[in-house]
Amino acid sequence: MSTNPMDFCTSQLDGEVILRRNKKEKFEDPLTIHELMIETATKFPDLIALGTRKQNDWETVTYIEYYELCRKAAKSLLKLGLERFHGVGILGESCFEWFIINIASIFAGGISVAIYPKNSFQVCRFIAENSRANIFMVEDDWQLQKIFKVQSHLTHLKAIVQYKDKITKKSPNIYSWDEFIDLGVTISDEILDRSIDAQKPNQCCMLIYTMGTTGSPKAVMISHDNITWTVRAVLQSLPFTHPPDNPEILVSYLPLFLIPAQIFEVWLPISIAASVFIAEPEAMKVQESLLKILRQVRPTSFCGIPEVWQGLQEKLNTDQMASTILKRNIFIWAKKVGLRRSLNPDAE
Template sequence: MQGRGLRLPSPRSFSPAPPSNDLWTSQRDGKVQLRLEKESFANEAPLTVHDLVVDTTTKYAHCIALGSKQRGGWHMLTYIEYYEECRRAAKAFLKLGLERFHGVGVLGSNAEEWVIASIGAILAGGFSVGILPTSSPKICQVIAESSEMDVFVVDGDRQLQKIIQIQGSLKHLKGIVQYQEELQVTQPNLYSWKGFLDLARGVSDEELDQVIDSQKPNQCCTLVYRLSTSGPPKAIMLSHDNITWTTAAAVQSLAYHCPPGRQEVLVSYLPLSSIGVQIFDMWVAIWVAGALYFAQPDALKGSLVDTLREVRPTSFVGVPRVWDRLLDRVKTAQLARTPLRRSFDRWAMRMGLRANKKQLSG
């Protein structure tokens, strides 16, 4: 783990170590020296994740924060509700026995529960560990063992079965939480999302606040695993400052807007296990008090376009294959149209491009 930005080496170990003022560390409870530079953006005051979340919540408490499609309609959370749910999740993790600097694995499709579990894990003093939904049980086991994972959060029965396969070999595992679908199996350490959040009643605000107050910007709060074809997954350690500083730099570079002038609207559809996706979906959205809508699990199989039409995002992040698929869909649709309509489509796209270029240049 290094101070400032996301230039991070893979750690060699996660064994406990005393606090350090070195420029980098591979110890799970280590600290790094933040390299502040005068007269530079790198001189911005360091923030923890909680600092970022509570600052936005204080300023924009009643702005829409999250939107999820449920039974044909959109379920919305405001920023104050979002923050309260993150605190409930953090208390529930503490009740389950989450230890300081131990992992909480989040394995499943993008959803409000995914981001609430991730932030809740950090507020509770653990590591948020996003896992690619296509990961095999063996990959999940390696990640769980190396991060000393105390809790797994999964979306449905398919992911749950992976964890049931390996839970006998996970010596730190204290609980499994399923946030979508009805539970199809019963076991002592398995909770529905509602049952999990109900555990928060056993933890006081004071107990959680003590944990939050003990966190420092130069400490690790997130692990991102890089998959390799030649060996086991390698962990990348991210500090609070890695996340909050990089988010601030992205916002400054891309000129996002904040309420009340205009609220940014974003759509989350790429796997949140990627740190690049987390920065633009989770953290940029919070920094600018944007409204983050979650696409359907089959977004990349075709439903993404329907979500984009309905939500009309002001900002959209896509990898090359996404743009290629969108272009293919446009071309396929044009083949079925008359020559006059195709000509009109080309004119409309040229006008749209010109208008957006003018808007970008002010």
């Protein structure tokens, strides 16, 4: 029996697609996001998963704590009335809470909807309606005010959570992060597990919206398999290490509303039990902020983009020109050694 080509794609949030299978691939069966995460949390429960800056020190959570936090947040989303295949809008800069909300939205059977923080309230309204968002997670009062302006038009919206800073004016169905995270205490593990068990790799779990296009943003539907297959494909091409051998240490600084950033800073680290240290939001703009965290964390791998590499090169050139002849020669020697090592990592 022939397969209809249209069965390989869908534009319905609750739709399912046929997964293309290549017999030459070494991959095992398709995975859901939950399967990807619980495998790592079970194998490496005590390894550091996330680190976030708190005053002058790093606060970390292990993989089992990371997993349990995502489950706890997922229960709270269900308590607030999140429906299957309805959106959870995440409006704010990348941070520790962003990681938790993103995964919890999927665990709870919803759709994680990453939103560009600088979007206008009109664009936020379109995305909320387009994704049928039941819940909006906003970073601060500035983002909260955007949703307030269009709240009366959002027929699916049930609650808003401000996950950073103090809420300036309390209103019904507005929650702080602390209030939100404790809401799901009455939701049993069995209820959450039913939601998780109903999920399939060929179903949508995330919406990524385009920027800079004419007209309204266009939604790109991302399935569980889109993420987990891509992660496994990347791992076949790049020489990341896995526990128990030298776990990877990574830095998250790219904006997570972009899917490449999520692959390299959220999903790939989970698959290899890497430790991810989250930079401050200004790291992309303030070069010193990024350099500071790189010096502190000393990542084993670094995902750079052209603007970052260019900025680092300009800073190196400036520092080199301002140095003594001896330091300049050390700069030149160090760059040659670094290049040689990068081209041949196994060299002594």
